[in-house]
Every structure is written in structure tokens, then in C-alpha cells.
Amino acid sequence: MAKDKKLCSLSDRLGKVGGQAVLEGVMMKAGERTVTTCRKEDGSLVVTDDSFVSVRTKHKILDIPILRGVVNFIEMMILSFKTLGASADAIGLEEEEPSKFEKWLSKKLGVSLTDLVMVISLILGLGLSVLLFVFLPIWVTAGINLLLDALSVGVMPPWLTAIVEGLVKVGIFIAYLALVSLMPDIKRTFMYHGAEHKSIACFESGEELTPENAARHSRFHPRCGTSFMFFMILLGIFAGLIIKSLIPGLATWAYTLIRLAILPILMGLGYEIIRLAGKHPNFITRAISAPGLWVQRITTKEPTADMLEVAIISLKCALRDEYPEFREFYEQKPWEPEVIEENTEDNDASEVETNEADIAADEEENDAQ
Template identity: 55%
Template sequence: MSKDKKQKCCYIPERRGKVGGQAVLEGVMMKSGERVALTVRKDDGTKETKISKFVSIRKKNKFFNLPIVRGVVNFIEMMKLSFSTLNDSAEMLGIDEEMEETKFEKWLKKHFGKSVMDFIMLVAMVLGIALALFLFMFLPTFFTGLIERFTGDLGLWKSVIEGGFKVAIFVGYMLLVSLMKDIRRTFEFHGAEHKSIFCYEAGEELTVENVKKHSRFHPRCGTSFMFVMILLTIVVGLFITWENKLLRVAIKILLMPIVMGVGYEFLMYAGKHDNFLIRALSAPGLWMQRITTKEPDEEQIECAIMSLKAALPDEFPPEETGACTEEDGKDGENNTDATE
């Protein structure tokens, strides 16, 4: 069986969408409901699992669970969770301990104390969003404007060409970072995450051999979400007819929450349904996963399996998986560790 033609089977409806995940530094994070499980592989070959709790604001206020709105809320919360788990994985690997603190880091700790990591994550999130806006909003509009200097008004083609630049920038960026050794390792863990979730959704026993048989391309992946977002911005751009470049960018930014919300609803629908239209619209994102996921090795798959089982204690009791049970504590703060 080739790497691209993986086993296709029937999936258990109630398991689809029950668990999601993310690749981190030398490991995999899995989330089901309020439970978050993070497993990393250390340099000595041992694997450590950390269990924590993440309660969405959608649980506390019905407004944030409305269609479209929940997509925006989910994006913000997943950004926060992503930065948090990346930081946790670095701590579990001892990366922070190996690096000497800079004067700026010491100043931050002195003035912010324990909240310094929250401050750093906030700054990183803001910078990440700013970079994304520059790459996918400003640059495509700027390049399209340069073309119009030679061709004249592009009319409706303006939005399509801007979309083409967005795709080119996105693909080029991902190809570039995939050349980095550490990023490639993370993409391999990303593949392990997808394969293990597919195996679980198929109702198969979570073993390395069973997980190997499944595809590393998953329709609910964040990569697919990015492509759906790009396609939606092309459609939205058709209705933005103002010539002023800054005004066009500003209007697109203001419409981003709606685009995010619609993209999220589509991704959730695509993850639970399978028809020709869904396959056609999902195809670009799945193709992109050929870059953002790589075939994992057995130890990477084991990390993904450990995280998945730890995220589902009702189905995989802690005494069977080796993961610790969750202790009482504040939202997002209670966690325990288990080492294999």
C-alpha cells in the first residue's frame, strides 16, 4: 500500500469531531471536551504526558456558541491554547532550562512575576496576527496594485489575482519552513496526530500498526481552514469595489470575523459529511497537507496514541494507559504528569 493511498473505511459517526489535536515540539497535544493531553518524547526516549483542563467561554455564555460567532471564539481560543501547549512542550523538554535568561527576560520576570508567560504569549499572538495580516492582506493587495499600473482596472479579476498571491505566499512560506529540520519533525508529529485520530474515528484498536494504515490528510485540519479562508476572501473581495488600497485592506480586516466564522462552520460540516461538493472544496487544503504533514515513525505515532487515550479517560481508563487522572483546580491550571 502506498503512502498516499491509505486505507479507507467506515467511520463511527459519534466519534467524528470528538477529539482534535495539534503537533508541538517533539510531541502531540490532543483535546476532547475540556480535557487536554500533551505527550512529548524526550532525548532519552522516554515519553511524558501532561493533563490539563481548558474550559471554553462557549460553555459559559450561549451567545458565544451561536453559528459564525463560535467560529471566531474557537479561533481565538485555539490560538491561545496553541501558544500555551507549545510553551508547555518546551518546558517538558527542558528547553527553557538549557537557555540562559536574557536581561530583558529577567526584567519581565521582575515586573510581571508568574504572569510573564501570559504576557509573552499575548505579545507572540499579536505579532503572529500582525504578520499574517501583512502577508495575506497587505502584500497581495500591494502586488495586485502593481499589476494594475500596467493593465488598468482589473475589475472582478482583482479579487481573484489577490487570492492567487495569497495562495502563492502561503504555499511558498510552508515550503520554506518545511526545509528546517525541527519544523519537519513537527510536521511528522502532525501526520501522527491525523493518523491516530482517523484510527480512533474508525473504531479500530489504537495500535501503531493500525494507525499506520490511515491517511495523514484530515479534512478538519487547520491547514484546510487556512485554504477555506483564502477561498472565502476571494468571494468577499468581489464585493469590495473601492480603489483605495488601504481602504480595501481595512474593510477586509473588518470582515475577517465573518470569514472566520463561515470557514469554521464549513470545516465542521466537512468533517462530518462526505459528498462530491465537500470533497471538491476540501481538496486544496488536503493537498496542502502534503507539505504540512509528513509520514511519522513508530515513536511519533506512540506519542499521538498516548495523548489521544489520555484525552479520553472514559474510553481509555488511566490505569490502562499510564496517564495520571486529573486533579481539581482552576480552569486551565490543573495538570498532572505521567512518564513512560
């Protein structure tokens, strides 16, 4: 199997590239460069090129372990919403004439309606996540204890309460993913998610980046947002066990405040462990990654060859130093995409018609002479 010798060593490739599935496409991020490739309904590709500079490069204190995980989570949420909006523009979902309200927003506030919706969605999304994965499990377990106490059965011991709380979180998470995966558009996005993982795995293995090579790799990747979220839930179970054991009889409201307070710590710790698991594959890190990889059976699907092609184009464009031949795709202003026509059959047909017309004209001219 051909190896890509011009690239850096195998160890240097691990963690060099990250990505995200978007609407009908894939975004790849390498360093400060982000490239998104989307396929339109007519089969053409739209490649957009942008940069994303982390605040950690400007403020080194934000790059210390644990804290950098919190910063990375916030930044990736912002980048995710921005990229999803850009992909919607790329495939033509928002080509309507701006309304009067949109024009007013742009003139008075200097923001578009899309940007405003993105910010509101980000805030609501974070709020909903806290509600579903912090408040709701605590309330459910508290309700169970109240019911058991009313039935004179006796409340659950602290360790069992923490486990039940964790199981409620896992159930909510799995149920949500399973339900949204039934939607056709989400299923296609999950297929692009698989294409993202396969192409990155192909790159990290040192093989030549082709759809055929990428297709042979697993669609599950240890360094994935799904694994991070699920691992956060597992860490939360252990945190609950520790809190309940150290402070038995803690009031529900006080326990809720403590859980909210330690959430950034769990987030940072989860980031460090997932990062370690992705860069140093061994028995221990594989065991840590296993639950998240299992959940990826829901959030990733087997991609088609054309989806792998889209992911590979994004990956090669993001790695512009390693793949200079892809300069034609990314030499453009950020977020002003160039449409790259892939269907050459129509062009070939028009050339044939033009040649036939030229021949006919020459014959008429010869007859006239």
C-alpha cells in the same frame, strides 16, 4: 480488523477529538480535557494533563454559528502557544536557571518570561498574518494596476484584480510552508502532525488504537487547521470578486478597510464549512476539502511508529472515560509531568547484576560456614 466496541458510535466519534503537533510530541483535546505527550532524547515520555474551558460554555451567545468560529480561532491560537511552551518545558529546552529579569517579572507582574514572550508572539503573529494575507496582496495588485496604467495598457478589470490578489495570497502561503518544511525541526513536527491525523482517523473509523492500525490511515484530515487557513484564502478570493463587482472603482484604502471588516465573517464562515465537511463526508464536502488536503502534503509527513505511539497515548489519555486503563498516565497535577521510562533494558540489566551479586554473597556465606 479489530473494532473498539467499548467506544461510542462511529457518527459520534466524528469531531469528538482535535489535536496539534508540538515539539517532539502531540497534544490531543477531547471536550475540556487536553493532554500532551512528548518524547525526550532518552526515549522516555512526558505526559501532561490540563483542562481548557471555552468561553462559549459560559456565554451561549458566543456559540451561535459564524461567531463561534471567530471565538474558536482565538481560543485555539492561545491554546496552541500555551501547548508549544509546555512541550518545550517537557523536553527540557528551558531548564536554565531563571535570570534576574525573569525573577523580577515573576515577582512584580506575576508572569514568567515565557508567558510574556508567548503573548508578544501571539500579537506579532496575528499582525504578520494580516500584513501578509490582507495588506500585501492588495498592495501588489494595486501596484500592478499602477504599472499597467503607466504603460498605457489599462488597468485590470475588477474580477481579474480580485483573482490576482487571491493568487498572490496562495503563493505567499504555499511558499512560506514549503520554506519552513525544509527546517529539520519543523519537518519532525510535521511528522508528528501526520501522526496526530492518523491516530484520530483510526479512532474515528472504530478500529483499535494501535500504531499498526493507525499507520494504515491517511495523514490528511479534512478537519485541520491547514485546511481552514487555505479555505479562508479561497473565501477571500470570492469576497474580493463580490466587493469589486458591487463597488467598481473603489479606492485601495477603502477596499482594504472593507477587507479587514469582513475578516471575522470569513473566519466564522470558514469554520462552519470545515466543521460541516469533517462531520458529513460526501461528494460536495470532499470537493470543498480537496484544496486543503492538497496543502497538507506540505504540512504533514509520514510518521514513524514511535511517533504514532506518542499520538495514541495522548488520544487515549484525553478520552479517559473510554480508556480507563490509561489512568496511570493522566492522574497528576496539570502541567507537572511524570516521566514514564520506556527503555527497560537498563532496568533489566541492573536487576541481573543485583541477582548475581546476591548469589555471590550467598556462596561466600556458605563457604564461611
